[in-house]
Amino acid sequence: MEFEYQKLLKKAMDNLPKKTATKERFVIPDLAYEQQGNKTILKNFVDLLNVLRREPRHLARYLFKELATRGSIKNNSLVLDTRVSRENLMRKIESYVQEFINCKVCGEPDTKLIKEDRYIFMVCEACGAKTPIRIL
Ligand SMILES: [Zn+2]
Secondary structure (H helix, E strand, O other): OHHHHHHHHHHHHHOOOHHHHHHHHOOOOOOOEEEEOOEEEEOOHHHHHHHHOOOHHHHHHHHHHHOOOOEEEEOOEEEEOOOOOHHHHHHHHHHHHHHHOOOOOOOOOOEEEEEEOOEEEEEEOOOOOEEEEOOO
16 A cells, blocks of 8 residues: 555656756755865866756856956866855855846746857746846
8 A cells, every 4th residue: 555655656756847846956056165375166166057057157257257357167166266255156156046047037947048149048948938138
């Protein structure tokens, strides 16, 4: 009996719409944050971008602009040529998520960026909205 229930439960979970899974998946991981002299290093940068489903270079460009600094991506890490507090960095990443990941219409994070001519649009897989976004 219990076995049947488990099986049904599993089936129900498997059939849940993708949306629910998205919310689950979309938790910004803890920043593997480090300061070395005048540099700030995010050691799990590429992992973070895999969760956010964006190009690492895109968020890197955003952070360079926002923090008025330069830096580089090395393996899994982002190196910023300035000192930034963990809180400040987290706030910037949250703003990035707001601007470049969350759908402007329904708020779902299940979006992708597509390039058309000289414009970049955010296309939402949840509601189908297509919104132009700022080019970094
Ligand atoms: Zn949407």
